[in-house]
Amino acid sequence: MKHSNFSIAVTEFLDQSNLQRRPEIELLREVILETCPNLFESIKWNGPNYSDDGKDRISMRIFPNNQLQLIFHLGAKSTKIVEPSRIPDSLGLLIWKSADRALIDFPNSDRILSTKTSLAEIIQNWIQLNKEIGAE
Numbered sequence: 001m002k003h004s005n006f007s008i009a010v011t012e013f014l015d016q017s018n019l020q021r022r023p024e025i026e027l028l029r030e031v032i033l034e035t036c037p038n039l040f041e042s043i044k045w046n047g048p049n050y051s052d053d054g055k056d057r058i059s060m061r062i063f064p065n066n067q068l069q070l071i072f073h074l075g076a077k078s079t080k081i082v083e084p085s086r087i088p089d090s091l092g093l094l095i096w097k098s099a100d101r102a103l104i105d106f107p108n109s110d111r112i113l114s115t116k117t118s119l120a121e122i123i124q125n126w127i128q129l130n131k132e133i134g135a136e
Contacts, residue, residue, distance in 0.1 A: 005033045007041040010048050021068050024109045028060060028070065031112070035120040036127050052127055061103075068106040070119075072126045080133050087125050091118045 006029060014022060025048070032050055033039060039050040039057070050058040061069040072087075072094070074080050081099040093115060094102040104119070106112055112119070 005037055005039075005041065007043075007048075010041050010043055013043050014048075017062075019062060020065050021062070024068055024106060024112060025060065025062055027109065027112050028068070028106070031116055031119055032058060032070075032123060035123045039127070052130065055130070057127055057130055058123065069103045070106070071101065071103045072122070074100045074130060074133075082129065082133070086129055087122060089118070089122060091115055093118060093122065 010029070014025060019025060029041070029048060033041065036050075036052070039052055040054075042049050042051065044056065045059060045061075047062040048060040049056055055075050056073065057075075059071045059073065061067060061071060074082070082102075084094070084096055084102070087094065087102075093104045095105065096102045104122070
């Protein structure tokens with residue numbers, strides 16, 4: 001099912017990219033926009049990107065073709081720090097790369113489907129935390 005908030009530009013970009021993991025990308029798009037329908041979807045760094053109030057918050061890494069990740073960040077020039085304990089992650093999905101950035105790997109569609117509820121909680125908490133700390 002296509003979500004009503006899907007960006008036409010993102011869909012066209014994906015149509016032109018001929019990606020092996022397109023069904024999984026679409027599933028992640030649905031999870032993100034169903035969880036936070038006010039996020040704005042665009043293309044940044046050759047993949048779907050999600051911003052809140054004009055500030056980038058979640059980026060999808062879709063290249064190389066066999067890789068699929070969600071990158072949770074505070075924006076390109078953030079000086080803020082996130083304590084991992086502020087983002088509940090009972091399944092241990094988040095891989096913290098720095099004090100302001102974490103990612104989740106999706107090696108297959110089963111991981112998306114089996115973690116959908118936890119993923120939605122992480123997305124909601126990430127967006128809320130960004131607002132609370134006033135991330136750039």
